[in-house]
Each structure stands twice: as C-alpha cells, then as structure tokens.
Amino acid sequence: KPGENPQINPKLKEQHLEFTKGMVYTRFPPEPNGYLHIGHVKAIMIDFGYAKFHGGRTYLRFDDTNPEAEEGRFFQSILETVRWLGFEPWKITYSSDNFDQLYEWAVELTRRGKAYVCTCSAEKMKEDRGMGKGHPVPCEHRDRPVEESLREFERMKNGEYPEQGAALRMKMDLTSGNPYMWDMVAYRVKLAPHHRTGDKWKIYPTYDFTHCLCDSIENISHSLCTVEFIPARESYEWLCDALEVYKARQYEFARLNLQGTFLSKRKIAKLVTKKLVKDWDDPRLYTIIALRRRGIPPGALLSFVSELGVTTSESVTEIKRFESSIRSYLEESAPRLMMVLNPVKLIIENVPDDYRVPVQVPLHPKVPSMGTVETSFTKEVYIDADDFREVDSPDYFRLAPGKSVGLFKAPYPVTCTSYTKDPVTGQVTEIRCRLEDGGNVKKAKAYIQWVNVPESIKVEEVRYFKPLFKSDPPPADFESDVDPDSLEVYKNAVIEPAFYELAKKAILDARKESEERTKKAQADSAPTNPNEHKPLEGSEAA
Ligand code: ATP
Ligand code: MG
Ligand code: MG
Numbered sequence: 001k002p003g004e005n006p007q008i009n010p011k012l013k014e015q016h017l018e019f020t021k022g023m024v025y026t027r028f029p030p031e032p033n034g035y036l037h038i039g040h041v042k043a044i045m046i047d048f049g050y051a052k053f054h055g056g057r058t059y060l061r062f063d064d065t066n067p068e069a070e071e072g073r074f075f076q077s078i079l080e081t082v083r084w085l086g087f088e089p090w091k092i093t094y095s096s097d098n099f100d101q102l103y104e105w106a107v108e109l110t111r112r113g114k115a116y117v118c119t120c121s122a123e124k125m126k127e128d129r130g131m132g133k134g135h136p137v138p139c140e141h142r143d144r145p146v147e148e149s150l151r152e153f154e155r156m157k158n159g160e161y162p163e164q165g166a167a168l169r170m171k172m173d174l175t176s177g178n179p180y181m182w183d184m185v186a187y188r189v190k191l192a193p194h195h196r197t198g199d200k201w202k203i204y205p206t207y208d209f210t211h212c213l214c215d216s217i218e219n220i221s222h223s224l225c226t227v228e229f230i231p232a233r234e235s236y237e238w239l240c241d242a243l244e245v246y247k248a249r250q251y252e253f254a255r256l257n258l259q260g261t262f263l264s265k266r267k268i269a270k271l272v273t274k275k276l277v278k279d280w281d282d283p284r285l286y287t288i289i290a291l292r293r294r295g296i297p298p299g300a301l302l303s304f305v306s307e308l309g310v311t312t313s314e315s316v317t318e319i320k321r322f323e324s325s326i327r328s329y330l331e332e333s334a335p336r337l338m339m340v341l342n343p344v345k346l347i348i349e350n351v352p353d354d355y356r357v358p359v360q361v362p363l364h365p366k367v368p369s370m371g372t373v374e375t376s377f378t379k380e381v382y383i384d385a386d387d388f389r390e391v392d393s394p395d396y397f398r399l400a401p402g403k404s405v406g407l408f409k410a411p412y413p414v415t416c417t418s419y420t421k422d423p424v425t426g427q428v429t430e431i432r433c434r435l436e437d438g439g440n441v442k443k444a445k446a447y448i449q450w451v452n453v454p455e456s457i458k459v460e461e462v463r464y465f466k467p468l469f470k471s472d473p474p475p476a477d478f479e480s481d482v483d484p485d486s487l488e489v490y491k492n493a494v495i496e497p498a499f500y501e502l503a504k505k506a507i508l509d510a511r512k513e514s515e516e517r518t519k520k521a522q523a524d525s526a527p528t529n530p531n532e533h534k535p536l537e538g539s540e541a542a
Contacts, residue, residue, distance in 0.1 A: 012246045019219045024056025026222050027215065028082065028089075032062050032195075033069035034265030035280045035287045036081045038322075039256040042305045046224050046253055048087040059218055060089035064096045065210050067194040069269075075195075081288045084514055085298050088521035095210050096196045098217055102205045103157070105213060105243055106168055106187055110149050114242045115186055116141055117152035119166045129182045136174045136182040153187070159202035161189050170209070172238060180235040184208045212236040212247065220248040227252045227312055256308065257316045258286055260472040267478065276482045277468070284468040284486055294465075297510070298517065300329040319467070335363035335370060337499040338408065338449040341462060341490045343382035345453065346431045348414060355379045361409045363502075373498035377410045380453035382494050387448040388431055390419070397446035404436060406444025412437045413444040451494045462490040 028047040030036065036044075051058045060082055064070055082089065109115040118125065118141040130136035141149075149168075156166050168187035176182070186209040193199045215223045223236075233250045240247030257263070263286055271277045271285075281289040291301065304325040308317060338361070348355070360372040383399070392400035399405045404415040414433035422429050466486045474481050 009244065012244070016219055016221075016246045020221060024051045024054040024222060025059075025218065025220050026051040026056065026224055027059040027061045027093075027218060027220055029061045029063045029095075029211070029214075030078050031066065031069070031265075032064055032071070032074040032078060033066065034074060034269055035077050035289050037263040037265070037268070037288060038258065038286045038291065038301065038305075039263045040081075041085065041288065041301050042253075042256040042308070042310075043224075043226070044082060044085055044087060045302060045305055046310060048082075050222065050224065052087075056221070057090035058087070059220075060092045061214060061218070062092075062094045062096075063207070063210070063214075064094050064195060065204050065207065067190055067192040067204065070195045072195065077289065083518045083521050084288075084292070085302065086517055086521050093214075093218065094196060095205075095214050096194065098210075098214055099197060099201060099205075101217065102210060102213055103203075105245075106205070106209070107150065107153065109170065109186070109239075109242060110153060110168070111146060112242065113146055114171050115168055116144055116149045116171055117156065117166055118142075118169045118183075119152075119161075122164055125167075129179070136179075138174060138183075141169075142171065142183070156187065156189055156203050157201075159189075159191070163189050163191055165189055168203075170235075170239065170242075172235065176234075178231055178234050180208070180232050181238065184235055208232065208235055209239065212239050213243075213245070215248040216240055216245045219246065223248040223250045225250060225252055226255045227314065228255070252312060253310050254312055254314050256305065257314070258322060259316050259318045260467055260469060260474070261286055261319070262474060262478070270479065271482070274479060276479060283463070283465045295506075295510070296326055297329075297513075300326045303329050316473075332364075332367055335502060336365065337363070337373070337495070337502060338451060339459070339462075339493055339495045339499065340382045340384050340449060340451050341464075341493045342385040343451070343456075343492055343494050344385045344388060344428055344431060346381050346383050346414070346433055346450070348379050348381075348433050348435045349417060350434050351379050353379060357411055359409050359411070373496075373502070375496050375498065376452055376455065377407070378452040378454055381407065381450040382453060382456060383407070383431070383448055383450050385428065388416075388419070388428060390428070398448055399431065399433075404441045404444060406447040407450045408447045410450070413441045415441060451496050455497055456494040457497060457500050459493040459495055460491075462493040464488040464490065 026047045028044055030040065048058045050056075060079065062075060062078070079089075079092065106115065118139055120128065120139050120141065124139070128137050128139045152166065153168055155161060156168065166189060167185045169183045170186050172181045172183050174182055185206050187203045187205055189202060190204045191202060194201060194204075212223075229250065230252050233252075236250055237247055262268075268280065268285060268287065272280055277285060280287050281293045283290050283294045288301070304322060307325055355378060357377045359375050359377045361375060362368065362372050363370040387405070388399045389396060390401070392403055397405070399414075399416050401416050401419065404413045406413045413436045415436055416431060416433050418432045419428055420430040421427065464487070466483070466488070468483060468486050469478065469481045470483045471481050
C-alpha cells in the first residue's frame with residue numbers, strides 16, 4: 001500500500017514483482033513432528049484459501065529444522081491431509097532445501113557484525129536474556145571480534161562443539177521492550193541425523209532464523225500466521241533488513257482452540273508414546289486423521305471452520321459447538337439405522353412362533369428420498385437393556401412391568417407382562433410382552449430401537465468415545481487427568497443386515513470420494529504447476 005513501508009528497497013521490490021508478477025504467494029509451513037490437527041484446518045484454509053481467492057499460489061513447506069522430532073510418516077500424512085481437505089500445493093518445499101543458502105546468510109550476518117558465537121550455558125543465556133529480571137544484559141561474547149565469531153561458527157559447523165556447547169546469536173537490540181529482539185539464537189548444534197540431509201550438518205537454523213528467510217526465498221507475499229507471532233514480527237523484519245533481502249509482510253490470525261482438550265502436537269505425541277491413547281488417530285483426539293476416522297467428511301470440517309470466521313481475538317470454541325456444526329452438516333445426508341448396544345431378548349407371547357411382519361424403516365425421518373430399509377418384526381427381538389426398568393416412575397416413558405412402549409416402525413406397541421433376572425448378577429435376561437394388536441393401547445408415548453433376533457448380526461466390538469480428560473481445561477499434568485472410562489467397549493451389540501450393508505457401502509463411498517477429491521485438487525492446480533513435485537525423500541511412500 002502507498003506509504004505503508006517507506007523503507008522498502010525498490011530493487012528488492014522489483015525482483016519480487018518480477019518473480020510473482022504481483023500475484024499472491026502464501027505458504028502452509030507445518031513442522032513435520034506430528035499429524036495435523038483441527039487447528040491446522042484453519043491455517044490451511046486461510047493459507048490456501050486466501051491465495052486461491054486472489055488467483056495466487058500456495059506452497060506446502062515442511063519446516064524441517066528439528067532433526068530429532070521428524071519422521072517420514074508425518075511428511076506423508078501432512079500432504080495427504082492437505083489433499084483430503086481439497087487443496088493442492090503449488091509446490092512442495094522443505095526448509096532444509098535452503099540449508100546452504102541459510103548458512104551463507106548466517107556467515108554474512110556475522111561478517112556484518114550482526115551475529116556472534118556465544119558459548120554461554122543455556123542457563124546463563126536465559127539469565128542474561130533477562131528472564132525473571134525483566135531486562136537483558138549483554139554476555140561476554142557479544143562484542144567479540146567478527147573474525148573470532150566466524151572462526152567459532154566454522155568450528156560449530158565442523159562438529160567441534162557438543163550440543164548446547166555453542167550458538168550463533170543475532171546481535172539485535174537489548175534495549176528493546178520486545179524479548180524477540182534480545183539476541184535470539186540463529187543456529188545451534190544438533191548431532192542427530194536429519195531426515196533429508198543426513199549427517200551433512202552438525203548445526204541447524206532455528207525457527208526464528210529460518211522462517212522469514214524461507215519466506216523471502218520463496219517470494220511469499222503474505223506470510224500468514226497465528227497471533228502469538230505478533231511480537232516475532234519485529235525480529236522477522238529485523239533479520240530480512242539486516243541481510244538486505246526481500247521481506248514478506250506478516251499477517252496474523254487467531255488460533256483455533258477447542259474446549260476440554262488441546263491440539264499441541266508435542267502433547268499429543270506424549271499421549272501416544274505413553275499409550276494413554278491408541279495412536280494419533282484415536283477418535284478421542286482432534287487430529288485430522290482421528291476426525292476422519294470418526295467419519296467426519298472434509299466438507300464438514302471446512303464448514304465448521306468457516307462458521308468460526310477469521311479474527312485476531314483469541315477464543316476457545318466449545319466442543320458442543322463443534323459437534324452441532326458437524327451434526328447439522330450431516331443432518332440431511334446421514335442415514336438413521338438401528339443398533340442395540342446392550343441387547344436383552346424381548347419375547348412377544350401372544351403371537352405364533354413363525355410370526356413375521358415385514359416393516360419398512362425410513363433411513364431418514366425427514367428425507368424420504370433417502371429411502372427405506374426392509375426388516376421383519378418377529379416374535380423375538382432384541383432391545384437395549386437401558387430401555388427397560390424394573391421399577392416404573394411417572395417421568396419414565398420406556399418399558400417397565402405393566403407399561404407399554406412402541407418399537408420403532410413396528411405395527412403395534414407392546415406391554416411388558418413379566419421378566420426374568422439372573423440370580424447371580426441381578427441382570428435382566430429376558431422380557432416378556434403382549435402385542436397390543438387388539439386396540440387397547442392406541443399410541444405409544446415413546447419408541448425404542450430394536451433388532452429382530454433371527455436376522456441379527458453380532459458386532460464384534462463397538463467403541464463409544466467420551467471426552468479424554470476429566471478436567472476442562474486439562475491441567476498441566478494432563479497425563480494423570482486422562483479418564484480411563486473415556487473409551488467404553490461393547491462386546492454384545494447387534495445390528496440388522498441392512499445396517500451392515502450400508503455401513504460397508506458408506507466406507508467404500510468415502511474412500512472413493514477421497515480419491516476423487518485428491519484427483520480433483522491435483523487437476524485444479526495443474527495449469528499453474530509447471531514444476532514436478534519433489535518426491536518425499538526418505539518417507540515411507542518413497
Ligand atoms: P503445535 O503446537 O500443534 O505443534 P505449531 O504451531 O507448532 O502447532 P506447525 O506445524 O508449526 O504447528 O503449524 C503450521 C501452521 O499451522 C502454522 O502457521 C501455525 O500457526 C498453524 N497452526 C498451528 N496450530 C494452529 C491452531 N490451533 N489454529 C490455527 N492455526 C494453527
Ligand atoms: Mg511450529
Ligand atoms: Mg508446535
């Protein structure tokens with residue numbers, strides 16, 4: 001915008017425009033240290049959506065500067081998830097593609113007297129940076145001669161320092177009120193092999209050094225990130241200016257937070273390693289693979305995030321709101337089917353053994369076009385143990401001795417005449433009823449689910465998920481707050497054959513749709529994508 005940045009270097013601007021032709025360039029820059037979560041859906045929609053809206057381009061940039069935490073399966077899954085959501089990167093890049101350039105820039109920065117090698121301990125550095133005291137003080141290395149820092153940096157690079165033995169720090173502004181200006185670390189020693197560069201490097205650039213420079217290299221026009229990076233904008237610009245390279249404009253938006261849970265990959269990784277959840281796709285988590293496993297289609301996630309809108313004010317979204325958004329997205333398209341979780345046999349006494357009435361059960365109460373499934377109403381049916389009470393009460397409308405209830409879509413209600421209990425466990429094992437086909441009971445007050453006994457299919461296992469944590473929000477010591485009853489397993493549930501067939505079809509359809517979506521996303525981006533994607537080296541798929 002005119003007047004917005006008077007210091008803009010006209011030459012850099014010209015070079016940038018030559019590359020971009022004034023087009024919007026954004027990037028989605030995940031760190032490949034875990035699977036994406038629902039918060040990333042928002043970031044993906046903003047990064048890809050903003051560029052798409054303006055006819056621009058979006059990179060998927062793996063921010064792979066932390067060799068220890070990165071695994072091939074994460075790279076692969078991140079790309080798959082972006083595609084599953086319907087977006088196709090213009091190019092797939094890696095921060096590590098730029099390790100040589102970044103290193104040269106680090107040397108240049110040092111040469112310019114704007115970086116120095118510091119060999120203080122981590123504690124000393126923390127203390128000097130004013131943590132707890134409120135103001136930073138320079139350490140003894142800050143004013144060492146440039147030549148000395150260059151030499152020490154070379155030694156760092158050659159692996160002559162152990163991890164945490166030395167760091168290259170940017171010589172920023174210790175008088176600033178912004179901690180991001182207090183001589184941030186640019187490079188540190190890490191001896192772990194890197195996923196893509198192997199053991200070529202013994203030093204790795206930090207996020208603060210890497211991010212703005214990769215944005216610069218890729219000619220990003222709008223560097224979109226979450227609001228906690230507002231104070232980091234100053235150091236982002238400082239570094240680009242110090243090296244006199246093109247600098248993108250950073251814009252911030254509020255993170256998506258969900259009540260009663262957390263999204264941080266590092267914390268989820270902890271739950272997984274400690275086996276407090278089954279894996280990254282445990283349905284109690286809010287990773288995208290978990291939500292997908294729960295049967296939530298990509299459109300429902302996109303619609304939920306759209307409803308929340310984009311602002312800069314931090315907020316925590318209620319899980320109820322998330323669930324009701326998904327439910328309303330699925331409302332018109334999800335078939336209703338009957339399942340009995342905890343079956344008890346109900347025997348109708350006043351009908352012959354071969355009693356069998358065909359029943360049409362609509363798949364949706366309000367969408368007749370969805371059709372019906374056929375089943376039979378028979379002498380013996382299963383109902384849920386929870387739909388029967390031994391002691392009746394006025395505010396209870398389901399089955400109890402002497403009481404009537406409707407069986408969903410069955411021709412007549414039934415009235416309970418007697419029941420049998422297991423003498424040891426006290427559990428109700430059989431309920432006997434009278435079919436009210438004589439007109440005594442005209443209309444039932446409530447209808448319950450049922451499955452006929454002869455055709456019932458036993459489900460090997462039904463898993464019922466409740467909130468993972470006991471507290472809301474989960475405490476810092478979240479591991480001990482995991483609710484062991486948050487996963488309920490039912491081993492005796494029954495369904496009817498039509499349920500089985502439909503579920504099978506739904507799974508196959510979802511698979512097909514997801515494949516088509518990926519194809520479409522790829523086709524959509526094809527004309528603007530002259531360069532082949534680089535293979536995901538070292539990843540499982542490769
Ligand atoms: P985490 O703490 O879960 O690891 P992160 O911010 O470190 O999150 P990255 O993989 O670095 O995760 O994030 C990639 C992009 O996604 C960043 O631009 C980041 O700002 C954005 N992002 C991460 N979490 C959220 C969230 N909850 N809401 C919106 N955007 C998010
Ligand atoms: Mg990050
Ligand atoms: Mg993180």
